[in-house]
Amino acid sequence: MASEGEDVYATLLLSDSYLPGALVLAHSLRDAGTTKKLAVLITADTVSPAAITQLQSTYDYIIPVERIVNEAPANLFLMNRGDLHSTFTKVNLWKQLQFRKIIYMDADTVAIRAPDELFSLPHAFSAAPDIGWPDIFNTGLMVLTPNMGDYYALLAMAQRGISFDGADQGLLNMHFKNAFNRLSFTYNVTPSAHYQYLPAYRHFQSSISVVHFIGHDKPWTEGRDAHKGGTPYDESVGRWWAVYDRHFKEPSTDSSVQETSTLVQYYTKGEFHPVMPVVSSSSYPTYQPPESRSETYQAVHPTVGDQNVIFHATPASDTEITHATAEQPRHERTEVPSHVETAYVPPTLGVPEVKPEIQYSIWDASRAPPPADSRPEASNFPATHYQMSSDPEPFKAPERYPDPPKNMWYEVPKTPTYQKPTPIFPWEKDAPKPTRVFPEDELDVTEPPSSELATEPGPPEMEPEPPVTPVTSTIPVIPSDPWQSYSRGNAWDDIPEIGRYVGNLQKPRKGSVQIVHGQGSSSVDVSDLGGRKRILRLTDFPTELERPSLPVTPAPIRRPNFWGGERNEEGELPAAEGVPSQEEWDPAVQLEQLARRQSDVLAQKFGEDSGHEIPTRSLPYGSEGVVSPSYEAKAPTRGSGSAASEPAPGTVIPPPSYKGPSPVFDKDESFLSHSTPEPGTEEELDVLQT
Ligand SMILES: O=c1ccn([C@@H]2O[C@H](COP(=O)(O)OP(=O)(O)O[C@H]3O[C@H](CO)[C@@H](O)[C@H](O)[C@H]3O)[C@@H](O)[C@H]2O)c(=O)[nH]1
Numbered sequence: 218m219a220s221e222g223e224d225v226y227a228t229l230l231l232s233d234s235y236l237p238g239a240l241v242l243a244h245s246l247r248d249a250g251t252t253k254k255l256a257v258l259i260t261a262d263t264v265s266p267a268a269i270t271q272l273q274s275t276y277d278y279i280i281p282v283e284r285i286v287n288e289a290p291a292n293l294f295l296m297n298r299g300d301l302h303s304t305f306t307k308v309n310l311w312k313q314l315q316f317r318k319i320i321y322m323d324a325d326t327v328a329i330r331a332p333d334e335l336f337s338l339p340h341a342f343s344a345a346p347d348i349g350w351p352d353i354f355n356t357g358l359m360v361l362t363p364n365m366g367d368y369y370a371l372l373a374m375a376q377r378g379i380s381f382d383g384a385d386q387g388l389l390n391m392h393f394k395n396a397f398n399r400l401s402f403t404y405n406v407t408p409s410a411h412y413q414y415l416p417a418y419r420h421f422q423s424s425i426s427v428v429h430f431i432g433h434d435k436p437w438t439e440g441r442d443a444h445k446g447g448t449p450y451d452e453s454v455g456r457w458w459a460v461y462d463r464h465f466k467e468p469s470t471d472s473s474v475q476e477t478s479t480l481v482q483y484y485t486k487g488e489f490h491p492v493m494p495v496v497s498s499s500s501y502p503t504y505q506p507p508e509s510r511s512e513t514y515q516a517v518h519p520t521v522g523d524q525n526v527i528f529h530a531t532p533a534s535d536t537e538i539t540h541a542t543a544e545q546p547r548h549e550r551t552e553v554p555s556h557v558e559t560a561y562v563p564p565t566l567g568v569p570e571v572k573p574e575i576q577y578s579i580w581d582a583s584r585a586p587p588p589a590d591s592r593p594e595a596s597n598f599p600a601t602h603y604q605m606s607s608d609p610e611p612f613k614a615p616e617r618y619p620d621p622p623k624n625m626w627y628e629v630p631k632t633p634t635y636q637k638p639t640p641i642f643p644w645e646k647d648a649p650k651p652t653r654v655f656p657e658d659e660l661d662v663t664e665p666p667s668s669e670l671a672t673e674p675g676p677p678e679m680e681p682e683p684p685v686t687p688v689t690s691t692i693p694v695i696p697s698d699p700w701q702s703y704s705r706g707n708a709w710d711d712i713p714e715i716g717r718y719v720g721n722l723q724k725p726r727k728g729s730v731q732i733v734h735g736q737g738s739s740s741v742d743v744s745d746l747g748g749r750k751r752i753l754r755l756t757d758f759p760t761e762l763e764r765p766s767l768p769v770t771p772a773p774i775r776r777p778n779f780w781g782g783e784r785n786e787e788g789e790l791p792a793a794e795g796v797p798s799q800e801e802w803d804p805a806v807q808l809e810q811l812a813r814r815q816s817d818v819l820a821q822k823f824g825e826d827s828g829h830e831i832p833t834r835s836l837p838y839g840s841e842g843v844v845s846p847s848y849e850a851k852a853p854t855r856g857s858g859s860a861a862s863e864p865a866p867g868t869v870i871p872p873p874s875y876k877g878p879s880p881v882f883d884k885d886e887s888f889l890s891h892s893t894p895e896p897g898t899e900e901e902l903d904v905l906q907t
């Protein structure tokens with residue numbers, strides 16, 4: 218753990234592919250004699266354990282941080298650097314509060330001299346100008362004071378993808394704007410293959426502290442022979458390789474370095490020469506190397522057919538490392554016995570141990586076809602077998618789980634956001650505070666509750682309106698027989714404000730409200746004002762005594778009849794013209810009259826002497842001599858019936874003709890010619906019955 222307020226050099230490793238850079242940087246600082254500690258921020262999801270192990274040999278602090286990915290990386294492609302999708306992770310530097318000051322250096326920088334003096338700067342943030350746009354700073358070297366204010370501001374920007382170049386340099390320049398302490402360019406010299414200002418370089422060359430290999434190509438991805446010239450860039454690349462060779466070039470004089478350098482070589486173009494442990498010695502045919510090459514050794518990757526090997530560094534990295542081993546100087550090795558077969562151990566699975574007694578393959582794929590009897594390429598891939606657990610013990614949860622992350626942050630709102638809604642109803646203003654009491658808490662209460670609430674309300678007290686007293690207790694005592702003392706009142710019946718409110722609502726309809734006064738009545742006329750207490754018992758119904766008796770048959774509702782006629786004043790239907798009144802209508806007499814009339818007509822038509830005798834016929838069985846009890850023979854008031862033609866009661870009626878009505882009947886002959894209307898609707902029948 219870092220001591221309080223320590224100064225530290227820090228770099229960032231987002232992928233194994235920058236491992237050579239990170240290690241060369243650390244060694245360059247150490248070699249330059251810095252007294253400060255070295256820290257490396259790593260993203261554990263994209264850096265392999267083998268790389269971390271390698272870092273531990275050089276760095277004092279390995280600090281895992283959350284990877285911050287730019288979710289809107291469009292601007293990155295403007296500079297063709299999609300591989301910089303996660304450089305926002307640099308933001309995590311600002312929350313390393315365990316350090317007083319940090320000199321951050323990209324993993325693609327190399328120190329010519331250690332710039333320890335930068336720790337003494339009073340400024341919170343310092344950086345050197347960028348060669349592409351000198352008004353802004355380059356973020357390959359920054360002197361910063363960790364603080365959470367900048368951290369949260371930068372994090373918020375990063376999460377929104379705010380950066381003009383899609384990476385950290387655009388983001389940090391947008392945040393700090395011109396508020397940065399501008400460092401000399403000598404602290405972050407960024408030469409390129411196209412560097413043109415040679416006189417300046419020569420003039421300031423001796424004061425250069427740090428060189429930074431900006432751009433897609435890095436010294437370790439181009440190989441040691443790529444820049445052998447004398448340009449400023451070539452010279453800078455040479456400085457990098459000098460540090461590399463001091464620590465990682467094989468054969469190393471330092472045995473500890475030799476044991477752990479394989480992974481670095483793997484990510485350094487031209488430096489990887491895998492060792493292949495023996496897997497079998499006799500069961501496979503052997504390969505005899507050509508005589509001419511028997512004294513040299515060239516290790517090759519056995520899984521590919523030629524010597525240009527491309528490895529994907531990590532699943533999360535899109536950086537490719539190319540090894541052109543065919544161009545590399547061959548390493549002298551002991552001659553490999555001809556009977557030895559080899560196997561490949563991928564360096565990412567661990568750093569293979571190089572033991573002097575291990576013997577090597579001698580087939581050079583660049584010069585000869587594969588041995589005729591060799592095994593398939595992938596036959597020696599390592600295989601791991603996993604077995605299902607046969608442990609019968611049920612799973613037991615551990616006693617405690619790891620603590621939640623400490624760096625989670627949530628600000629509890631200081632003032633509650635809840636606001637009481639504005640009252641709508643009048644009673645809301647003086648509403649009693651709600652309380653919650655359980656019945657068992659109240660069992661020892663002997664005092665009955667508020668009489669107005671718990672007992673049957675008596676006659677209303679016509680008192681001057683008392684001041685509003687809020688209901689103090691809403692907890693009734695549970696009686697032995699709850700039905701006896703059950704109140705039909707409501708709490709709000711006793712609150713005058715509610716009475717007034719409902720009264721106002723009902724004002725326009727006051728006249729039609731049925732208010733029952735009387736003994737035992739609990740209702741009070743809402744119109745009965747005059748300074749009296751107005752109580753409206755909405756839920757109280759009148760007792761049986763109070764209720765007026767209802768008519769057995771309710772009076773029918775009179776409506777316009779279906780003939781469309783108006784009612785007369787009494788609401789009766791208008792009298793039909795020519796229709797005798799009910800009292801005057803005796804159906805038996807009418808039948809007789811009809812029959813007789815018909816006979817008369819027939820007699821006139823056919824003559825007395827026609828020879829046709831109209832037979833007499835009795836009335837249908839049971840209807841002889843039937844006279845309506847209410848019948849009183851009267852002269853019809855209207856109609857065509859003649860009084861003279863009416864027979865006296867009891868007269869024998871001649872039998873009717875069954876020829877029925879026919880054209881022989883003249884138009885105006887006096888017999889019943891109107892048809893009986895359809896029976897009326899129920900309403901009309903109601904009217905008729907009364
Ligand atoms: O696959 C990767 C990519 C980047 N890095 C780290 O991120 C840094 C920035 O990437 P780099 O390739 O060095 O970017 P530059 O080519 O230097 O590009 C410029 O633009 C970058 C994005 O704005 C800035 O981070 C640099 O400081 C600036 O010099 C590296 O040094 C590493 O520390 C990795 O570890 N792995």
Ligand SMILES: [Mn+2]
Nearest residue numbers: 323325357431
């Ligand atoms: Mn860089």
